Amino acid sequence: MFSECAQLDQSKRSRAEPLFKIRYYTWTRNRCVHIRERKGSYFEVSHSKNTSRNMAAPVSNNSGCWGAPEVYKHHEQRKVCISRPKYREGRKAKAVKVYTINLESRYLMVQGVPAIGVMTELIQLCALYGAVEEYRPLDEYPAEEFTEVYLVKFQKLTSARAAKRHMDEKGFYGGVLHVCYVPEYETVEDTRLKLQDRRRYIIRAVQNKAREKQQEAVNKDPPSSDTATTSKTIITRQDKTSDKNNTWKTSNISHYSSFPLLPVPPQEHHYYGHKSEQRTIPTEDKMGTLHNAITDTKQQPEQSSSSIQTSSDRDRGTEHRLTSHQSSAVRFVPRTTHLENRKRRMEEAAELSLTDVTGNSEPLIGPKLPEPPKLDMEDESLNTTVNLIRNTLKQVESIPDLKPVQKKPKPRRRI
């Protein structure tokens, strides 16, 4: 599993050769000064010995997407529409504009960043919404005085979307950011993949919707004879159980799969919701929470019989996990075996989440199990970003004179 991740990482990295480009800043008289020369710029120019010129001038690049920027119409902030009737007014004032996939991109342009050397902070903020693959300041882009413009390339379009939504028109170190998509930085391949992803996503979403609808129909009349056939689409491996079990299960399972079927990162409420539903914490039950005990006695005979019957002919699957949880709540389990089970389940869940990402035909059923303790961020993309940032910070910090904090003001002479 880990080797797979590493491979994935490598392939991604090789696609984006210049991993990140750093600009160096130095501080003089409390003001950030670019090392790089700005034509006709207000800023002073200072020279540092340990910066290489080609680092500072990343424009000449074989990828072709980092050329001199041009100002396009879709960068502008449109005028907000104020003539909407009440029922069409959203929570936020917005312009009249249609978003299509052509307008979206994993490349974002961030304008209005105060020119006080907060690039690292900006990228850290961006990385909250997903892994950042590349970034650089757009010096040639016309910016307001004392502000800078940055180009940020996310690994995924969804990250860029989230970043735009959360960062646009938000305050940042005393400035207000304007974030917009800049699809003109895409390569042909970027564009192609973007469209393909979108088409795939729509098809999957529509299929899921249809499936959900089918389930709803099933739920409305559970005792009908066709439950078995329709539920087959959802519970792929279940076929031999009796009708009685079926009806109970379909109603229960459809409840879970009405959550989005895409692999969802572990979310708190999700997790707890399932936990309470399925009584995976036996301690609380055994301590005498009554309502759980009552429902258990109702469902117990059906469940245990089904779990015994079905788990024998099923190797491993989401369904299996579900039933085993329920039976674990009923029977007494010694603490050691309980812990063992939990460990096994955790491993299983990790495997499943992997296969789900690649196979994705199977709906996520069952509780979100606690993630194996990772170093920090609980998310792979975030972790890669964190690593990137850490490396960047290391590099940046290795250069003297960088941080304002490091340069302590001269101690005043006392008279």
Add this chain to the structure above:
Amino acid sequence: MWKRGSSESSDRFEYLQTLVTEFQDTDSDEAKEQVLANLANFAYDPKNMEYLKELQVTDLFLDMLTEENDNFVEFGMGGLCNLSMDPECRDMILQSSGISLVTNRLSSRREETVLSAITILMNLTTASSRSEITDPAILQCMLRFSLSESPRLRNLAAVFLQDCCSEEQVARAEQQMQGQQTAVGIPLPKE
């Protein structure tokens, strides 16, 4: 859970219906533009696909392509671009002779409109519609776009030429272009 979902969805349907009704009833172009943009943006979310189909919004968008108001055309085209990702909507658009309506707007002066049009044509490509979409005239358009100054237009046209038609078709279109120089006259979007 699913109960709440279904009541929410019926609310959504009613809301969309209200939008369509306002679009049909109002005389104000401004309101029409706003509603049209609203509907086109709703079409981006696959959750709404079904309701929009039921309300026949595909035909509403297609009607906009023959309007004179450039905003109507742009928003209608954007809506179609969003809807045509869905196979069922694609078939509906194909049945309403969407290809010719969309193709006629490839000469629009607005880049956004042209970009949407190209994406729609790609989405509309099926085994049976391929011959119509790879018409030499359309390919010549795409060849011209692929030389455009705008990287977005250039890229999208390149994807079309690479994915939707064969190399021989492109070569043939290129030859015809050189022979007659007809496609040179196709104006490129300015805005």
